[in-house]
Amino acid sequence: MKRNVIVCMSLWVFILAGCGTESPDQTVDGYLSAIQSGDLEAAGSFVAGGEESLTMDEEGLEDEEMTAEMIDAISNGYEYESPEVVSEEEGKAVVKTDITSVDFAHAFSKTIAEVMPLALASAFEEQTEESEQAYEDLVQETLMDYLTDEDANMTTRTVELTLEEDEDGSYKIVDDENLAETIFANYTNLEDMFGSGEAEAVSVEETEEQTVDSEVVQVIAEDEAYDVEPIQFTLNELSFKKVANLPAEEQNRISMTTDKEVGEELEYIYINYTAKNTSEEDITFYGIQEAVVFADGKQEKVDLAMSDFIDYDEAEDSEYYGKVHKEGEQGAVFSTPLADVEKVRLTISSSMNSESYDQTSEEQVIEFEINE
Structure with missing residues (x-):
């Protein structure tokens, strides 16, 4: 048992x-x-x-x-x-x-x-x-x-x-x-x-090498205010910038937008501004329309309405419905080496009433001498 x-x-x-x-x-x-x-x-x-x-x-x-x-x-x-x-x-x-x-x-x-x-x-x-x-x-x-x-x-x-x-x-x-x-x-x-x-x-070092690098080469102007009645316009930054390791798809996109040949390295003029409508009326305002550089007795113009490659900012919409403000960013690529540029000219667009089409202000031309 x-x-x-x-x-x-x-x-x-x-x-x-x-x-x-x-x-x-x-x-x-x-x-x-x-x-x-x-x-x-x-x-x-x-x-x-x-x-x-x-x-x-x-x-x-x-x-x-x-x-x-x-x-x-x-x-x-x-x-x-x-x-x-x-x-x-x-x-x-x-x-x-x-x-x-x-x-x-x-x-x-x-x-x-x-x-x-x-x-x-x-x-x-x-x-x-x-x-x-x-x-x-x-x-x-x-x-x-x-x-x-x-x-x-x-x-x-x-x-x-x-x-x-x-x-x-x-x-x-x-x-x-x-x-x-x-x-x-x-x-x-x-x-x-x-x-x-x-x-x-890939190693960390290799990954970092493939990262797009952005550098401010020279600041030309900051916090400059202009009256584009009834728009209060502030040029927050005008500078020369350089980027490296630009992806191929971005090279192609920028080349198509600017009609300039763009490689892995790119230098350009960077513009950042704020536009504020002080009126209750709806206003049409296009920001900065044109950029011109001067070097060695020559000039080169870029139509920013057509060739601005930074196309994701809110100021792309030119309509300001009443008292609103927008921030704009623009990028202009030139054939002229920026190191040779002696002067930069920008054209601020006119403004008009969106309903009556009456012009409320004329376009303004502003210039900046480049200090060595």
Whole structure:
């Protein structure tokens, strides 16, 4: 009798031990259920490497808090079929399941398409920690908007997850691209678009070399006020600027806008102004219409209405509806080397009543001598 009791107890301990270890499909089910609940911490307990394995290895998406927010957004509408064991042998297993969730690649692509013009435009401004943080925040906010949009694209895909037993004999999901696919749908499409992997990795130094560098070569004028009745016009900055490492697409865009050949390095005249309508009437005002440089007895004119390559500022709209103010930015590219320029002339446009077309002020010409 005693021997039988011992045998029964041993068998019971064995059964309990078996019940304490989840099968591969149970592990995957627990993981997917945690994702469906938006619980990043719980999901990480089923993955080799833990919670850190669930963060995206893409620029701007490494922050764990941001990843948690994205998973929380993706969990809305997240569905999956019961996991099915495809193979299991010697501590390794493959489990298959069908997952339906928001198309992350589509949302990310739309985000890039929306914010990239702003990024390229800001390449001509001096970068600060604040401006870089503002851009990162914009990317994240825009992406979250697309992920949480009630009309967001949904996609269904079949995912096969690889699992391996850890030192305790528990199955853990291997951290690979299929794991990322369970959360970030069509993740591999992003790799195709933006590149990934060690072969394409670059060092910090190389990345910095590819960054667009902007430099103020010389400030010509600052905070100059002019009365363009009823517009109060302030020339905030007139300067010579230089940029380096200009992307090819920006070279092409600026070349087309200015009708000048533009390479990786570019020097230009930068203009920043504020125009304030002091009248209740609607006023039409076009800002600075023309820039002329003088050097060695020659002159070169740029029509800023046609050749201003900084085309993202609010003053592009010439209508001032009542007492409003706008900030304008303009960039003028010249064939004349800026180092040779002796004088700069700007033409401030006239203003007129938008309804009656009556002119309220005439255009003004302002000039600035360049001091060596």
